[in-house]
Amino acid sequence: MPNLSLKKVPIPEQEPQIRNRNFAEVAFGYTPEMAMEESTRCLQCKHKPCVAGCPVRVRIPEFIEKVASGDFEEAYHIITSTNFLPAVCGRVCPQETQCEQVCVRAIKGESVAIGRLERFVADWYMENRKPRLEKAADRNKKVAIVGSGPAGLTCASDLAKLGYDVTIFEAFHVPGGVLMYGIPEFRLPKVIVQEEIDNLRKLGVKIETNMVIGKILTLDELHEMGYEAIFIGTGAGLPSFMKIPGENLNGVYSSNEFLTRINLMKAYKFPDWDTPIKVGKRVAVVGGGNVAMDAARSAKRLGAEEVYIVYRRSETELPARLEEVHHAMEEGIIFKLLTAPVEVVGNEQGWVTALRCIEMELGEPDSSGRRRPIEKKGSEFTLPMDTVVVAIGTSPNPLIKMTTPGLVTQKWGGIVVDEHTMATSRPGVYAGGDAVTGAATVILAMGAGKTAAEAIDAYLTTGVNPVSPEDEACVLGSNKEEY
Amino acid sequence: MYPIVHKQILNPTVVRLDVSAPLIARKARPGQFIMLRTDEEGERIPLTIADYDREKGIVSIIFQLVGKTTQTLSEMNEGDSILDFVGPLGVASHLEGYKRVAVIGGGLGTAIAYPQAKALHQMGAVVDIIAGFRNKDLVILEDEMRAACTNLYLTTDDGSYVRKGFVTDVLNEQIDAGAGYDLVIAIGPLIMMKMIANLTRPYGIHTIVSMNSIMVDGTGMCGGCRLTVGGETKFACVDGPDFDGHLVDFDEAMRRSQIYKNNEKESMDKHICRLTGKES
Numbered sequence: 127m128p129n130l131s132l133k134k135v136p137i138p139e140q141e142p143q144i145r146n147r148n149f150a151e152v153a154f155g156y157t158p159e160m161a162m163e164e165s166t167r168c169l170q171c172k173h174k175p176c177v178a179g180c181p182v183r184v185r186i187p188e189f190i191e192k193v194a195s196g197d198f199e200e201a202y203h204i205i206t207s208t209n210f211l212p213a214v215c216g217r218v219c220p221q222e223t224q225c226e227q228v229c230v231r232a233i234k235g236e237s238v239a240i241g242r243l244e245r246f247v248a249d250w251y252m253e254n255r256k257p258r259l260e261k262a263a264d265r266n267k268k269v270a271i272v273g274s275g276p277a278g279l280t281c282a283s284d285l286a287k288l289g290y291d292v293t294i295f296e297a298f299h300v301p302g303g304v305l306m307y308g309i310p311e312f313r314l315p316k317v318i319v320q321e322e323i324d325n326l327r328k329l330g331v332k333i334e335t336n337m338v339i340g341k342i343l344t345l346d347e348l349h350e351m352g353y354e355a356i357f358i359g360t361g362a363g364l365p366s367f368m369k370i371p372g373e374n375l376n377g378v379y380s381s382n383e384f385l386t387r388i389n390l391m392k393a394y395k396f397p398d399w400d401t402p403i404k405v406g407k408r409v410a411v412v413g414g415g416n417v418a419m420d421a422a423r424s425a426k427r428l429g430a431e432e433v434y435i436v437y438r439r440s441e442t443e444l445p446a447r448l449e450e451v452h453h454a455m456e457e458g459i460i461f462k463l464l465t466a467p468v469e470v471v472g473n474e475q476g477w478v479t480a481l482r483c484i485e486m487e488l489g490e491p492d493s494s495g496r497r498r499p500i501e502k503k504g505s506e507f508t509l510p511m512d513t514v515v516v517a518i519g520t521s522p523n524p525l526i527k528m529t530t531p532g533l534v535t536q537k538w539g540g541i542v543v544d545e546h547t548m549a550t551s552r553p554g555v556y557a558g559g560d561a562v563t564g565a566a567t568v569i570l571a572m573g574a575g576k577t578a579a580e581a582i583d584a585y586l587t588t589g590v591n592p593v594s595p596e597d598e599a600c601v602l603g604s605n606k607e608e609y
Numbered sequence: 610m611y612p613i614v615h616k617q618i619l620n621p622t623v624v625r626l627d628v629s630a631p632l633i634a635r636k637a638r639p640g641q642f643i644m645l646r647t648d649e650e651g652e653r654i655p656l657t658i659a660d661y662d663r664e665k666g667i668v669s670i671i672f673q674l675v676g677k678t679t680q681t682l683s684e685m686n687e688g689d690s691i692l693d694f695v696g697p698l699g700v701a702s703h704l705e706g707y708k709r710v711a712v713i714g715g716g717l718g719t720a721i722a723y724p725q726a727k728a729l730h731q732m733g734a735v736v737d738i739i740a741g742f743r744n745k746d747l748v749i750l751e752d753e754m755r756a757a758c759t760n761l762y763l764t765t766d767d768g769s770y771v772r773k774g775f776v777t778d779v780l781n782e783q784i785d786a787g788a789g790y791d792l793v794i795a796i797g798p799l800i801m802m803k804m805i806a807n808l809t810r811p812y813g814i815h816t817i818v819s820m821n822s823i824m825v826d827g828t829g830m831c832g833g834c835r836l837t838v839g840g841e842t843k844f845a846c847v848d849g850p851d852f853d854g855h856l857v858d859f860d861e862a863m864r865r866s867q868i869y870k871n872n873e874k875e876s877m878d879k880h881i882c883r884l885t886g887k888e889s
Contacts, residue, residue: 297828299646299653299693336695338828342632363830367842374835374842374861376868383831391652391825397879400652400677401825402872476864523829525847 129166132235137242142456146426149311149394152453153217156246158198165193167231168238175228176240181573182209186225186240193243202251203258205244210283211276211572213252213318216245218309219569220447252318257325262289267586270295270353272339272526275303276568277359277559279326280575281582286329288583293353295337298390303361304560305568307390308382310420312427313450316389340529345555355554355582358541359575362560363523367516368412372470377404377478381417381517388424403428406512410434410481412467413517414443417565419450421515422459433459434509438466438486438499464488466499468506470514481511522561530555540564547581548574549591556582610690611645614667619749622674623717624683625659626691631666633696639724640702640819640851643668644827646693647681654678655824657721657850658697668696671720671749677876698827699850702817704729707792711783712758713739713776713805715797716747721819722796723750727757735759737788739779741797745770777804790814795854799863806854816854820845823868836862 138154139145145152156164168190176186185204192201205212221227221241229237269285271278274296282292300306305319327333337343339360348356365380367373384403387393391401409425411418414437426433435454437444440463444451455461462483469482485505488497522539534542534551541550541557548556558574560566585591615627633643642657660669672679685691702725710729714722719740730736736758742748743766755761762779763771772779776797784790793816795805802818809816822834822845834845839856843849 297695298826299695336693338695338698341697342636363826363828365830365832367832367835369842374837374865376864380832383825383833386825386831392650395650396872397876399650400876402869402876404868404872476861476867525828 128169129163131167134167134236134239134242135160135164137239142453142458145312146423146457147429149427151315152312155249156242158196158246158250161193161198161243161246162196164239165190165243168194169230171230175230176225176238179225179228181224181569182576184209184225184244189247190238190240190243193247198247198250199255201247202255205247208576209244209572210280211322211568212244213248214276214305214314214322215569215572216241216243216248217314217318220567222448224569252321257328259325259328261287261329265289265291265586267291267355268293268351268353269582269586270348270356271359272356273297273303273359273361273559273561274301274323274333275359275361275559275571276305277361277561277571277575277578278303278357279323280572281357281359281556281558281579282331282575283326283329284576284579285582286326286331288579290583290586292330293332293334295339295343296333296335297338299335300390301333301335303359307386308417308420310385310389310424312423313420338525340525345526345530345533345552349554355556355586357548357575357578357582358526358550358555358557358561359559359571360523360526360561361571362520362565364521364539365516366519366521368467368518370467370469372472372478373516375470375472375478376476377406377472377512378470378514378516381411381413381421381515382520384421384515385417385424388428394424394428404513405430406478407431408434408509408511409513409515410436410462410467410509410511411515411517412436413519414439415445415517415519416447416450418515418517419446419454419459421517423454423457425513425515426457426459430513434462434511435459436462436465436467436481436483436509438464439496440464440488443496462509464499466501467514471508478511478514481509481514483507483509520560520565522564526561538564544591546577547584547591548578549581549585553591554585610692611694612690613685613687616685616687619671619720620747622747623671623720623749624674625669625671625720626682626685627667627669628691628694629666630668630694630696633668633694634661634663634666637661637668637697638701639704639728641697641699642827642850643670643694643696644698644824645670645682645691645695647678647685648692651681651692652678653693653825653827655698655821655827655846657819657821658724659720660724668694671717673717676873677880680877680880695827699846700848702728702794702851704732704734707734709735709788709790710792710794711737711739711780711788711790713741713780713793713795713797713801715741715776715795715801716743717749718795718797718801718819719750719754722794723754723757725794725796726754730757730759737762737783737790739764739776739783741765741776741801742770743767775804776801777808780805780808784809784812784814792817793854794818799859799866802854802857803859803863806857806859810855817851818854818857819850820852820857820862821850822846822862822865836865
C-alpha cells in the first residue's frame with residue numbers, strides 16, 4: 127500500500143533569519159528514515175513519466191524502490207549508471223520542471239521528492255561507502271576535454287570508464303566550472319564538488335588547471351599532441367550588461383564577478399583570504415534567474431541590510447526555480463517586479479548612489495512565449511542604492527572561437543553542433559553545455575557531455591562521425607537567465 | 610606549481626622574477642600578461658609579461674610592491690614556486706609597420722614598455738625611449754633600455770638623475786623638434802598616460818596605452834576590468850590591454866582603480882601584523 131500523503135516529507139532547513147547570515151548549506155537533507163518514508167510515496171508507475179522527464183534518464187522508480195527497502199547502496203549504483211553527479215543534481219536540478227513535473231503524484235498533491243531522494247542517496251554513499259571505480263580495458267587513445275564544468279566532467283567520466291586516456295584542461299586554478307565559481311556554497315557545498323572531481327581523478331582522468339585553451343594551446347596543437355578527439359565544454363562565461371548610463375560606476379558588478387569573488391575566491395572570508403568584495407547596505411540585483419537569486423542571497427549573507435531583486439516582468443515569469451525564489455523571499459529579499467533599470471546614478475567619486483528605474487506592464491507574448499514587458503510612460507522612480515549586481519545573462523566565451531579556424535558558431539557565440547552527436551564543424555571536435563546552448567542548466571550540460579562521449583567513442587572506434595553537422599545543423603536553446 | 614629560477618631586486622620597491630613556465634614562454638608576445646596567485650588564500654592578480662625566453666621556458670615578471678600579493682611575491686626566492694601562473698592573456702601589441710616610435714615608460718611602466726621597445730628596435734624602427742622616475746634610486750633597466758633604442762631620455766621628478774622634469778616635457782620637445790613619430794606607446798600611471806594622450810592628440814600621432822585594470826579571471830568572464838573606449842565598454846583582459854589612448858576614458862579608469870583601496874590597506878596591514886607579530 128503506497129503512502130498516500132499529498133505532501134512531500136519536509137526537508138529540514140536552517141531557519142531563514144539564521145541562514146541569511148551564514149554561507150552554510152540551507153537544507154540539511156533527509157535522514158534515512160525520512161528518505162524511506164518519502165520513497166513509499168512513489169507509485170512505481172509502469173510508464174515511468176519521470177524517467178522521460180530527466181535529461182540523463184535516471185532510472186527513478188528503480189532507485190526509489192531500493193531506498194524504500196533500505197538498500198541505499200544499490201540505489202546509488204542505479205542512479206550513477208546514468209548520472210555521474212547525483213549529489214550535485216539532487217541539489218541544483220530544476221526537478222519541478224523535469225522529473226517531478228510529470229510525476230503522477232503531482233496530479234493531486236505534491237510530486238514524489240525525487241530531487242531530495244537523489245541527494246540523500248548520493249550523500250549517504252559519499253559518507254558510508256568508497257566509490258566503485260569500474261573501467262574498461264585501456265583503449266590507448268587520448269581525448270582532451272576543454273573546461274571542467276558539468277558538461278566536461280560528465281564527458282570525461284564516461285570516456286574514462288570506456289578506457290580512454292582523458293585529460294581535462296581548465297582555465298581557472300580549480301576544476302568544477304560554474305559548480306565552483308557560480309553556484310554558492312549555501313546551495314552546493316564545494317566539498318561535494320571536490321569529492322566528485324577526486325573520484326574522476328581516481329578513474330585516471332588527468333586535470334590540468336591554469337590552462338586557457340586558445341591562448342596557451344590551440345585545438346590544432348592539442349590534435350598535434352596526440353589528442354584524437356576534443357570536447358569543448360567552455361560554458362557561457364561572458365557577462366551581459368544592460369548598456370544603460372552609469373554601468374561602469376564603482377559598485378556595479380556583473381553577477382559573474384560578484385559570485386566568482388565570493389564562491390571561488392572566498393571574498394566572504396576577507397581579510398583571511400585576500401580577495402575583497404564591496405557590498406553596501408542597499409543592494410539591487412537586476413534579473414530574475416537562479417543567478418540573480420544566488421547573488422541577492424549572497425549579498426544578504428555579506429551583511430547588506432536591504433537587498434532587492436529588480437525584474438522587468440512579473441512573479442510568474444521569474445526564470446529562477448520556485449524553490450530558490452521561495453528561499454530568497456524567506457530570507458528577506460525584496461522583489462521589485464515589473465521594474466526595469468534605466469540608469470545607475472553615482473556621486474563625484476564615481477560610486478553608485480542610486481538605481482533609476484521605470485515601471486513596466488505586460489503586453490503580448492514575445493518569441494520566448496512570455497508576455498513582453500512594456501514601459502509605463504512617466505513612471506520613473508529612484509531607489510537609493512550602494513551596490514548593483516547585473517544578473518541578466520551570459521553568453522559563450524569567444525576565446526576558443528577566436529583561435530580555432532573553421533569552428534562554426536552562431537552570431538551570438540554558441541558553437542554549432544549536430545544535436546545527435548554534439549559534433550562541431552571541425553572533425554574530431556565536439557562541444558556541449560552552455561558553450562552550445564547559451565546559459566542553461568547543469569543537467570542539460572551533463573546530458574550533452576554524455577551524448578558527446580557516446581559519439582566520441584563511436585568516432586574513435588570507427589573513424590567516422592555518425593552524422594555530419596553540415597547535413598543537420600541545429601540550434602540548441604538560446605540565451606536564458608539560468609544556469 | 611611554477612618555480613622561480615631567478616630573482617633580481619631592481620630597486621627598493623621593484624622586483625624581477627624569472628619564472629619557469631615553458632608553455633607560456635612558447636606563446637608569449639609583447640603586450641600580453643599573466644594572472645598569478647601565490648598561495649591558496651591568495652588573490653588572482655594580472656602582471657604584464659616583462660620578458661620571455663622561449664628556449665629556456667622562462668617568463669619574466671617585474672612588479673612594484675603595492676599590496677599584499679606583490680608583497681608576498683617579493684618575499685619569495687629562487688627555488689620557491691608560484692602556485693598559479695596563467696597565460697599568455699590579452700591581445701599582443703600590434704607593432705608592425707612603424708618607422709619612428711617613442712616608447713614612454715613611467716616608473717614601473719618602463720619595465721612593461723621595455724619589451725615593446727625591444728621588439729620595435731629589432732624590427733628596424735627608430736625607437737626613442739623616454740623613461741621617467743621619481744628619483745635616482747628608483748631608476749630601473751637603464752642598460753637594457755639603452756640597448757633597445759636609438760635614443761634614451763631619462764627624467765627624474767626631483768632632478769636627482771639626468772634631467773629634472775616629466776616624460777611629457779621630453780615628448781613635447783621631441784615632437785617640436787620634428788621627430789616625426791608615427792607611433793607613441795605610453796605605459797605607466799593612469800595620469801601619465803592621460804597626459805601623454807592629451808599631448809599627442811592635437812598632432813594626430815597614434816598613441817597606444819596599456820591598461821592594467823582590476824581583474825579576477827583575466828579571460829573575459831568577470832567584466833571587472835571594463836573601461837570605456839570611444840564611448841563603448843571594453844574588457845581590458847580580452848580586448849586589450851592595449852588601447853588607443855585618444856579614445857580611453859581615463860577619468861573613469863582612475864575612479865575604477867580606487868575600488869578596493871581600503872581593502873588593500875586592510876589586507877596589507879594584516880599581512881604586516883603576521884610578519885611582525887605586532888597589532889596595526
